[in-house]
Amino acid sequence: MNILLLGSGGREHSIASKIQKDIGNFSLFTAPGNAGMIHLGENVDIDINDFEAVNDFVSKNKIGMIVVGPEAPLAGGIADFFENSPVSVIGPSKAGAKLESSKDFSKKFMLKYSIPTAKYLTVEKNTIAQGKDFIEKLSAPYVLKADGLAAGKGVLILENKQEAKSALEEMLNGKFGEASNKVVIEEFLDGIELSVFIITDGKNYKILPNAKDYKRIGEGDTGLNTGGMGAVSPVPFADAGFLNKVETKIIKPTIQGLLNENISYKGFIFFGLMKVGNEPFVIEYNVRLGDPETEVILPRLESSIIDLFEGVAFNDLKNREIRISDKTTATVMLVSDGYPEDYEKGKEITIPNITDCEIFHAGTKIKDGKIVTNGGRVIAVTGMGNNIEEALKKAYSGVEKINFEGKKYRSDIGKDLLF
Numbered sequence: 001m002n003i004l005l006l007g008s009g010g011r012e013h014s015i016a017s018k019i020q021k022d023i024g025n026f027s028l029f030t031a032p033g034n035a036g037m038i039h040l041g042e043n044v045d046i047d048i049n050d051f052e053a054v055n056d057f058v059s060k061n062k063i064g065m066i067v068v069g070p071e072a073p074l075a076g077g078i079a080d081f082f083e084n085s086p087v088s089v090i091g092p093s094k095a096g097a098k099l100e101s102s103k104d105f106s107k108k109f110m111l112k113y114s115i116p117t118a119k120y121l122t123v124e125k126n127t128i129a130q131g132k133d134f135i136e137k138l139s140a141p142y143v144l145k146a147d148g149l150a151a152g153k154g155v156l157i158l159e160n161k162q163e164a165k166s167a168l169e170e171m172l173n174g175k176f177g178e179a180s181n182k183v184v185i186e187e188f189l190d191g192i193e194l195s196v197f198i199i200t201d202g203k204n205y206k207i208l209p210n211a212k213d214y215k216r217i218g219e220g221d222t223g224l225n226t227g228g229m230g231a232v233s234p235v236p237f238a239d240a241g242f243l244n245k246v247e248t249k250i251i252k253p254t255i256q257g258l259l260n261e262n263i264s265y266k267g268f269i270f271f272g273l274m275k276v277g278n279e280p281f282v283i284e285y286n287v288r289l290g291d292p293e294t295e296v297i298l299p300r301l302e303s304s305i306i307d308l309f310e311g312v313a314f315n316d317l318k319n320r321e322i323r324i325s326d327k328t329t330a331t332v333m334l335v336s337d338g339y340p341e342d343y344e345k346g347k348e349i350t351i352p353n354i355t356d357c358e359i360f361h362a363g364t365k366i367k368d369g370k371i372v373t374n375g376g377r378v379i380a381v382t383g384m385g386n387n388i389e390e391a392l393k394k395a396y397s398g399v400e401k402i403n404f405e406g407k408k409y410r411s412d413i414g415k416d417l418l419f
């Protein structure tokens, strides 16, 4: 069975390397891929949101499975498009993808299935007055979320009521385009964040390694939000008792809710959680793996990822094995100077032969035979060790060896987790 993997980031490079380990004599194609993935499969230049083009490639290349990296094709309905074809799609239906593509939908879902989450109210232009009343009743800070996909930028956290009310008006007046036609106003949860991941065939699930992501650009979690500057797995403050609560209060009711709603869901669920005291709350669902979380999760997966994918495709995930290494992984993202705002592309990257860490390309491409930068997040460097210190030491030794003009990274990834 040939596999087509959609996406071009560090997440997809990491998925591609795991697939390549288990694929045997079959072929891996990556669309559009990046400079790191060309050694693992063949990069193909197709628009991953053009399902007819994807289908054309699938039928000409004996593709049996499509693995979807990012959310956009899922929200656009790629799983529904291929539903009655012999090709299996690893990724939920459009209805399932609404868990990520509509915050209002996901909040209603959580409320209906008693899944712990922040108190909220969804407002539209004609109910703005109720929104302002709701803000009056909350205490600072105030969380406002665009209902739709807004490239990770749709969440605002405001310190005072006046700012929150003005921001609500701006959002409803198109600050994030159509994505903020509806706005979810939320109670602020004061705690510590972590991410938990599962893979599911819609009925059975397997829990993947958990991770902590470092979202801000600056040291000590300061400055603008990014897609993620680094990650560590496992999260030391997520002990067995806490993870047990995550499973019973969040994972099980989520799967049961999808079943009750008749929503076809075959793929990953990423639970963005807040640990408040010792209780888990869902901040958000994503319907894909995280980036850079994947770069620490998959290196810890010892069993075959293709076996899990086949379990999803054939609805027998419960019979498949999952083995996870008890080692710790840490990843550090090298980014372009200026990211997450404006930055230049096309800087030549030098990567010596590195053996004690894994290199995952994100925004890279080949130009005139050289590897050059092609995005804000450029390369993730993952180290593995017996503890966070060892994993970080390896990752940072790789970070030092890779160079390009304007290379920036956070030097404090995982430091808050060291005791």
Ligand code: AMP
Binding pocket: 118, 143, 145, 152, 155, 186, 187, 188, 189, 190, 193, 272, 283, 284
């Ligand atoms: P989201 O896109 O929903 O993950 O939100 C982006 C970030 O905003 C999260 O990673 C949290 O750091 C923060 N956030 C979102 N919702 C809340 C909340 N209810 N309380 C505290 N922080 C939040």
Ligand code: GLY
Binding pocket: 213, 227, 228, 286, 289, 290, 291, 292, 293
């Ligand atoms: N690192 C956060 C995300 O993938 O959404």
